[in-house]
Amino acid sequence: MMNLPKPAMPLLLIQLLLLPPLFSSAVVAQDPYHTLSSSDLPPANSAAARPSHLKGFLTSPEWHTGGYTNPQYFNTIESTMEFYYIGLSDVMTGMNAFPGFDSVVEPRVAASASRGKHSILRFYMDYPQSDVDSYVSHTPQFLKEAPYNVQMTDWSSADLNAVGSSPDYSDSNLINALENFVTALADRYDGDNRIGYIQLGLLGFWGEWHSWTGDSSTESWIPDETKMALIDAFDTAFQTTQVQTRYAHWYAFGTNQRQGFGLHDDSFAHSTIDEGVYGDPMSWFFWPQVNSLEATDFWKNGAMGGEVRPELQSTIFDTDYPAGTQYHQEFGVCADTTHATYMMNYYAFGVGYQGSSLESARAASDQMGYAFRLTEVSVAEGTVSGTVDITATVIQDGLAPFYYDLSLSLSCPGFNANLAGVDDIALEGSTASFTFTAVPATTDCLSVLEFSLSSSYALAGAPVKFAQGVEDGTGVGVSLPLPPSEAPPTSQPTSPPTTAVLTPSPTSAPVTGVPTSQPTNVLTPPPTNAPETASPTSPPSPNPTPLPSNAPTPPPTTATPTNPPAPSGLKTVVCGRGSPCSEGNKKTVSVDELHEVRCCVNAPNGLPRWWKQKCLDHPEFGDKDLYARSKFSGVCYNEQTFSQAKAVCSEKGARLCTIKEMEAQCAKGTGCNFDREMVWACGHAGYTCSADSECCGSCVDGTCQGE
Numbered sequence: 136m137m138n139l140p141k142p143a144m145p146l147l148l149i150q151l152l153l154l155p156p157l158f159s160s161a162v163v164a165q166d167p168y169h170t171l172s173s174s175d176l177p178p179a180n181s182a183a184a185r186p187s188h189l190k191g192f193l194t195s196p197e198w199h200t201g202g203y204t205n206p207q208y209f210n211t212i213e214s215t216m217e218f219y220y221i222g223l224s225d226v227m228t229g230m231n232a233f234p235g236f237d238s239v240v241e242p243r244v245a246a247s248a249s250r251g252k253h254s255i256l257r258f259y260m261d262y263p264q265s266d267v268d269s270y271v272s273h274t275p276q277f278l279k280e281a282p283y284n285v286q287m288t289d290w291s292s293a294d295l296n297a298v299g300s301s302p303d304y305s306d307s308n309l310i311n312a313l314e315n316f317v318t319a320l321a322d323r324y325d326g327d328n329r330i331g332y333i334q335l336g337l338l339g340f341w342g343e344w345h346s347w348t349g350d351s352s353t354e355s356w357i358p359d360e361t362k363m364a365l366i367d368a369f370d371t372a373f374q375t376t377q378v379q380t381r382y383a384h385w386y387a388f389g390t391n392q393r394q395g396f397g398l399h400d401d402s403f404a405h406s407t408i409d410e411g412v413y414g415d416p417m418s419w420f421f422w423p424q425v426n427s428l429e430a431t432d433f434w435k436n437g438a439m440g441g442e443v444r445p446e447l448q449s450t451i452f453d454t455d456y457p458a459g460t461q462y463h464q465e466f467g468v469c470a471d472t473t474h475a476t477y478m479m480n481y482y483a484f485g486v487g488y489q490g491s492s493l494e495s496a497r498a499a500s501d502q503m504g505y506a507f508r509l510t511e512v513s514v515a516e517g518t519v520s521g522t523v524d525i526t527a528t529v530i531q532d533g534l535a536p537f538y539y540d541l542s543l544s545l546s547c548p549g550f551n552a553n554l555a556g557v558d559d560i561a562l563e564g565s566t567a568s569f570t571f572t573a574v575p576a577t578t579d580c581l582s583v584l585e586f587s588l589s590s591s592y593a594l595a596g597a598p599v600k601f602a603q604g605v606e607d608g609t610g611v612g613v614s615l616p617l618p619p620s621e622a623p624p625t626s627q628p629t630s631p632p633t634t635a636v637l638t639p640s641p642t643s644a645p646v647t648g649v650p651t652s653q654p655t656n657v658l659t660p661p662p663t664n665a666p667e668t669a670s671p672t673s674p675p676s677p678n679p680t681p682l683p684s685n686a687p688t689p690p691p692t693t694a695t696p697t698n699p700p701a702p703s704g705l706k707t708v709v710c711g712r713g714s715p716c717s718e719g720n721k722k723t724v725s726v727d728e729l730h731e732v733r734c735c736v737n738a739p740n741g742l743p744r745w746w747k748q749k750c751l752d753h754p755e756f757g758d759k760d761l762y763a764r765s766k767f768s769g770v771c772y773n774e775q776t777f778s779q780a781k782a783v784c785s786e787k788g789a790r791l792c793t794i795k796e797m798e799a800q801c802a803k804g805t806g807c808n809f810d811r812e813m814v815w816a817c818g819h820a821g822y823t824c825s826a827d828s829e830c831c832g833s834c835v836d837g838t839c840q841g842e
Contacts, residue, residue, distance in 0.1 A: 167513035169616050176509055181501035183608035184600040186213035189331045190476050190504025194484040203243045208484040212500050216331050217247045218255045218479055222273030229277055233319050244329050251597045253331035259342035263297035274302045283308040294349030304357045314368045321372030328592040334379045344381045374806040377438050377538050389428035394747050397437025405444035405462050407469045412461055434474035435561050438538050441478055448482035452495040466499050474534045476504040506533035506602035509611050516618045519573050526570040531560040539592040545571045547580035576618055585610040705828040706777045709797035712810035723828045726777035731812045733765045733802040734784035735792035750801040763802035771807035780815040791817050
């Protein structure tokens with residue numbers, strides 16, 4: 136069970152809210168008494184981030200001697216990922232039978248993880264070979280037999296110098312099988328930090344979503360409806376793990392951008408961009424297709440990967456490589472344009488670059504993906520005697536974001552804290568500031584402070600690193616002076632926080648998912664297991680200690696309230712994907728039952744990328760700027776009571792989705808694998824109703840009242 140938000144505090148404890156939190160990213164801060172600027176901090180150095188998680192060049196262990204169990208390949212370019220092609224027939228033996236997860240997929244994923252490497256997976260059915268004798272169809276055998284009888288088409292191509300056998304991609308039995316496979320794959324591996332990315336694959340030659348043999352008529356083999364069905368299947372099933380398609384399809388990109396969907400170009404630097412040297416516009420090239428859908432910002436939402444075109448790999452980093460000529464594109468320009476995060480490159484690991492080519496290849500690997508640095512650290516006197524508040528500014532200098540949760544950590548003897556939100560710094564050159572409070576104002580602590588990055592996706596013993604420092608960017612150490620008002624330092628703060636409420640260790644989840652751009656002047660409450668609310672959820676004590684700015688609101692009077700009647704003991708839960716769920720599409724349950732939480736909000740001015748718009752084309756909700764979300768700062772709120780669910784959404788500046796919004800699938804695919812769970816829903820004030828169970832508050836004369 137996930138940690139639950141705390142219920143309203145008893146009146147006797149509310150006075151403790153006047154104490155500052157142990158650490159936070161939104162705090163009262165005095166003017167800094169000391170600041171370290173960029174010139175005082177370790178210099179930018181992309182090499183210090185090596186090996187970098189989930190970015191850079193990689194290879195497939197199965198392309199090298201030793202296979203996945205003990206691959207023998209060069210490590211002159213540091214890599215943290217390995218790629219696997221896997222035939223669908225090796226995994227799936229029946230409509231709902233997947234023995235290959237245990238016998239094929241898991242051994243490879245586990246072997247890579249044991250080497251400190253994330254896996255990238257692509258499943259396929261038709262992998263062309265040079266001759267019939269070496270070709271093996273990976274369309275599952277059960278689909279070719281009764282009762283399914285999926286038709287196969289054997290083909291050969293002089294242009295590809297290859298043969299193969301493709302299934303009838305329009306067959307409904309095949310489509311159902313693929314949907315079942317995707318669902319089972321996500322149930323097993325979505326959110327598994329051993330897997331970096333999953334490519335949609337499955338369709339076309341090599342799972343690349345095309346069937347071009349040299350005869351243009353074969354391109355019609357894969358109907359658009361089949362591609363759309365597969366996109367829907369992945370979008371519904373995968374809520375955490377990033378997925379990628381070979382080409383930018385209108386159903387997943389541009390105005391229909393799916394959360395967590397990226398792209399991979401397997402002819403990278405060959406036919407990626409159109410440099411204008413081909414005579415006619417090259418509309419079939421990778422980036423022109425992306426541009427035609429106005430989808431060039433897809434990388435803010437999903438990662439860009441692929442493979443350096445094999446015939447270019449051996450020379451692309453040579454000094455005499457003819458960059459800018461036809462089908463010889465410059466790697467750096469292609470990476471910059473597409474905001475590349477990773478690329479497969481067999482040559483780098485199987486043959487190996489030498490001399491200046493090796494140095495250029497290592498720099499190209501560093502260029503891809505994210506690059507974080509500390510640019511400023513300031514310290515101010517704390518709101519608790521004997522402590523200081525430390526604010527750090529982080530810049531993202533890379534081509535692309537870090538696509539999973541990433542926090543900034545600060546530690547010293549007696550203090551260790553994490554603040555979420557580094558992954559939200561997406562744009563190259565953008566910054567965010569993080570403020571840690573109640574740091575011990577002692578020489579023992581302030582002289583040996585260390586900042587580091589932490590992620591649940593970092594494999595054991597392999598931290599995410601700063602692109603900064605002389606050699607190793609695992610941490611950035613700084614030393615700060617004691618506050619001017621501090622007496623000669625002691626080993627402990629002179630006025631420690633109350634141990635009944637505050638501890639010197641971070642809470643189990645980050646306090647906040649959104650760092651402030653600079654320290655604020657508003658006190659926040661102590662940390663809880665979920666992001667803190669903007670104000671106490673219960674009334675202040677009769678005699679609160681005065682706050683620096685706004686005084687607390689007076690306690691409620693004992694007069695009869697004018698609000699509508701209290702909510703009834705029955706409320707409504709709806710299938711997380713609208714329909715169907717095993718428990719039904721909708722039902723009325725006790726407010727004390729435990730169910731999942733998804734939040735909705737109407738935001739005419741837009742919201743950040745982690746909120747999803749799923750109803751843009753809906754006749755009722757498409758024009759209402761409706762956004763939905765399930766995961767907040769890496770936390771999924773499952774098994775919540777109705778009142779807890781309402782509190783969760785309220786704390787996020789949102790509300791529970793209405794029954795109609797849920798039924799219209801406006802929250803489908805928004806995370807946490809809740810699509811097949813029953814999710815709380817209720818109508819807010821003004822919502823048409825026939826019973827109290829349909830309202831967040833109560834149903835009065837056919838209209839919901841109260842929240």
